[in-house]
Amino acid sequence: MSESLHTLAALPTERQPGCPFDPPKELLEAREHGPISRFPFPGGHEGWLVTGYDLVRAVLADQRFSSRRELMRHHPLIDIGEIEMPPAPPGEFLLMDEPQHGRYRKPLVGKFTVRRMRQLTERVEQVTAEYLDAMEKAGPGVDLVTAFAKPIPSVIICELLGVPYEDRGSFQDNIDKFLGGEVGDEELMAAYVAVQAYLAELVAAKRANPTDDVLSDLLDSDLNDEELKGIALILLSAGFDTTANMLSLGTFALLQNPAQLAALRNDPALIDSAVEELLRYLTVAKQFTRVALEDVELGGQTIKAGATLILSYATANRDPERFSDPHLLDLRRQDGGHLAFSHGIHQCLGQQLARVELRVALPALVGRFPTLRLAVPAEEVALRPETADIYGVKSLPVTWDA
Template sequence: MSEAISFEEPWARTHQFDPPAVFDALRAERPLSRMVYPDGHIGWIVSSHELVRAVLGDPRFSHSTEIGHFPVTHQGQLVPTHPSIPGMFIHMDPPDHTRYRRLLTGEFTVRRAAQLKPRVEQVAAEQVAAMREHGAPADLVRTFARPMVLRLLAELVGLPYEERDQFEHAPTLLHDPDANPEDVAAAYAKASALFVEVIERKREQPGDDLISRVLASDEQLSTDELCNVVLLLLFAGFETTESALTVGVFALLHHTDQLKELRANPDKLDGAVEELLRYLSVNQYHMYRTALEDVELHGEVVKKGDSVTVSVPAANRDPARFGCPAALDIDRDTSGHVAFGFGIHQCLGQNLARVELRAGLAALLGAFPDLALAVPFEEVPLRLKGSVFAVKNLPVSW
């Protein structure tokens, strides 16, 4: 048996854009490796594109908290196996996962995202105007990306944007490995309390939003269930999209050849978005699964009950799937990237996220032909460790 690596080792991102270097060696030598988790148990970590898709697409691997356990929370706490939380379907297996997901799928189809495109572009234009009013230099996170993404998510779900101070900070704290767990719990409780109030308001006065449509559906969810669904959508869809947009801009401003190519050929925007998703893999938290039975994988037997962690950033930098993967190339064939995951738990909101990323980049590049970093590249503050790779702020000028 090969020596097990530490759970902490694959978190050690040290460069602005590249995942931990340990994955290059692991993919070449042992893409299925033993790994020691923080509670001392030994499981596995997967680092190749082929094996990541194999694990995520195999129903013999569970994502249920009733069967497996979180190897560790974002704040370093150990979480044992526990009953599933009603509505928190990301940590459920079929048929429960299927029931919740089917209820929401219609809100996030390609067609629905296309219908929302004009509104997304309008909000992006309004945030460009807000940047101009603020004046240069400006923090792209606070003046553009964060309000754009949160406004759109709030409108879609049915949350009051004017009351965002009660829920805006909860996802950031949840994804921050340095956050105080007590602060995270308090922010979570504050957001939950508001969402319960909002759900009750929508029962009395429904609107054109996800909460109202779920309440009117044949699938009767309790207030607690729907509250947890809303929490999941907020935590999964807010900071991830905000970070993909801001880190994407950061990457383009650094890779000036790619930015020049995109400006000269705006029709390459769709490809640029997919390449940025692959190259950056901002959803860097290593997804985990638990084997429901003995599974033969890459010449090893993963025993029933074993934890298997897969690394999306490692898979998206696999040279066996993407030539010269460490290069940002907007002309690349990115088909098959796993930035949104794979299998039945693949990101529900990926179609909307793509529309937002395209609209955000198009608005910025169109409005600011001389957009540039307002500080040296090395001084942009990054969050290298945590579930979401992010810039803490991105000062830009024009």
């Protein structure tokens, strides 16, 4: 092993002032030293930080690296001592390997195809128009997060899974708490327990009275109620939080890049490449973790069995060896293939739904309000902490000419 191999002593918890869209400086510097660095976890475990596009993609495609929660015995920010993690609850397949992962994912694949998600376009347009109408009626000056970015994906994913409309608000609040990285352990656990209890009631209600939704469709499978509850948790939280933050952070990025905003407003055909570029540039799902199941050679280094790897999607999507001018937001960019939806067996199941929502909502917003702008200086926009699972803005005050 090379003695010159870079070591990142600690995972950064803040972004550079004035650079809310760029990964933390320390991660970008680590990538400059090479695509893989040593990373000593709190507590002494010698792990790895993978920052280069090709290596991140290689790990995600290699089943010698595990996603199983019970193997995740090290935390990048705190020493968790001798705590042994239990296996993931039934149905929560993001934290599982094959064959368990496939057993839960396969019944869902056909329900989230490109064709099926595009059939939702009209409904997404309706929901988007409803919230734009409400914004216009309220007049200039709203928090775009609560007025637009959160409600649209929340309504759509709740309808897909059959969550009653009147329950959406409390569900959304609890998801915010356990994914937002800002509440204490006690409040976080209370929110998680509340969501679990609600989903148990929802599954029982579907058993008693199936309706036209994805969760009811799964009742004919061999999945039990605990497994259905876990699947519902994954779909509801992932289907809401990531897209909500892409809508708000994406709007913030466009407002800070007026030439790109003008290009999108003036050229509707640009929306497909614009969405892919915003996904790459912002990478709200910043990083994930894997554990080596055996000794593996990676990037010229021997990764020992049991070693923990942090995969930095954010720096992989800014890798200059993969993307030209990677720190430039260019809505006409053609060098696609970003990792914003991950890769391999865990590639995001709902990626086509997210694309439909972004392709509809962003141009509708900037078209309805051609003078849309920040209502506060950019440096005063409240950002989610780097410790949040999903990066984004907490609030985005905007205004426009009435």
